[in-house]
Amino acid sequence: MNIQLTFDYELFFGKRAGSVEKCLIEPTNALLTIFQRYGIQATFFVDAGYLLKLKELAPQFQSLQNDLDAVANQLQAIQVQGSSIQLHIHPHWEKARYQNGNWVFDMENCYKLSDFNQGEMEEIVRKYKACLDLYSTVPTTVFRAGGWCIQPFQRLMKVFKELKIQVDSSVIPNVQFASEQYDFDFTTAPQKARYTFENDVCVEDKNGFFTEYPIASFRYSPLFYWRLYGLGRLFPSQHKMMGDGLFLTQPKRKNTQLSQFTWNHVSCDGFYATKMKAALKSALHNEQQGIVIIGHPKGMTQFSLKKLAAFCKQYHNIHAFKALSINT
Ligand SMILES: [Zn+2]
Incomplete structure (x- = not known):
């Protein structure tokens, strides 16, 4: 079985973006220490728009130059460790905008790629990938959409082929969510660890150009979310996120999670890490060839780092922990 640990390497997008040190550098270093110890590889999906913005504004702001230097060094360290960086x-x-030492976000009609017209959207993908490739030892070929908003994929198909982005890991089978910013529906996605597709990420096409490695999903109980939302307040030393920013809030989704069973990703963030083993066992039971687990450096806690280290320790000799690629 292939276990693909994937991390979205990004700041927060709510009222406070958080610091590079707390959201990226410190937690990622902790992750790399674990991967180094057990000789395993992971995939880091780097928020390439952030990287490009840093590069553009660094000449004007010394603080952003320092952030860029720290991020660039870490992207190199990730690859030296054997893990890979890919496009997010x-x-x-x-x-x-960058004002008084803080990032200010305006999410209106620009949270997801499909909010832009065709020409703008393709240009964003081209320039973000070109920027990330400056920091990658090999051209990037794997994609994960921000907020999983990859639909309608038909609009991205052409530019992805042009740029040789052949692999995607944005789909979370069984999960759907729509709000002011988000819009995705993966309820009809194939229940497979890997499949090829052409113009729709939820429809397998044996002759398709693209390969999907869906993020594994799990059915969580309301009790799980009561614990998840409560533990950070009760036991901050173990359960407070390492990242020091604020999420873009989705109150409706939170209310649903607290009141009924809901599908969501299998993750190593915070309290989600308690379900990694159960998800792996279920994938083995279903004879799947792999499992993709998502995480965020900013979302790691002391608790989840311990859980993840124990998970790697237990399974690194039994399963293959590999970075995502067309060949895994
Ligand atoms: Zn993201």
């Missing part, structure tokens, strides 16, 4: 796109960076 949050296009709201198009409208982001």
